[in-house]
Ligand SMILES: [Zn+2]
């Protein structure tokens with residue numbers, strides 16, 4: 001069923017908790033089993049992830065995944081950490097049961113969010129508290145970056161992600177957006 005490594009990380013999760021002066025925070029939710037994970041990273045001046053901590057509310061697999069992820073990310077440079085995928089985490093855990101694979105999606109996603117949060121804060125783009133942007137569960141749809149293009153602003157038909165032209169009414173959405181700007 002579960003590998004020894006999964007059981008080990010589930011029973012003795014590493015790096016549980018929060019970091020007071022974290023400079024990157026990533027929150028993700030997994031509606032399939034209601035798992036929720038918040039990941040805190042502390043990045044130092046050399047772009048090294050000095051410390052990682054997590055709080056996960058979820059199933060055993062989600063906790064093992066979070067714990068393993070913190071071990072993989074700790075001490076890595078941002079560039080290295082960006083390459084950590086959900087697959088890497090599952091692999092490091094020596095596999096997860098098939099019906100639990102979705103739980104491994106939490107880990108790397110939260111890490112990538114935390115890194116993004118850090119970079120945005122650093123570049124000064126962002127509001128001080130990133131934690132209050134959206135509730136974590138709703139964020140499972142965050143691939144949707146083209147909000148204003150998902151529906152045609154002329155005829156309201158659904159548009160594929162990133163579409164710039166509405167086939168229903170032949171309007172050029174991008175031109176419209178730019179004119180409004
Ligand atoms: Zn789960």
Ligand SMILES: [Zn+2]
Nearest residue numbers: 152155166169
């Ligand atoms: Zn249209």
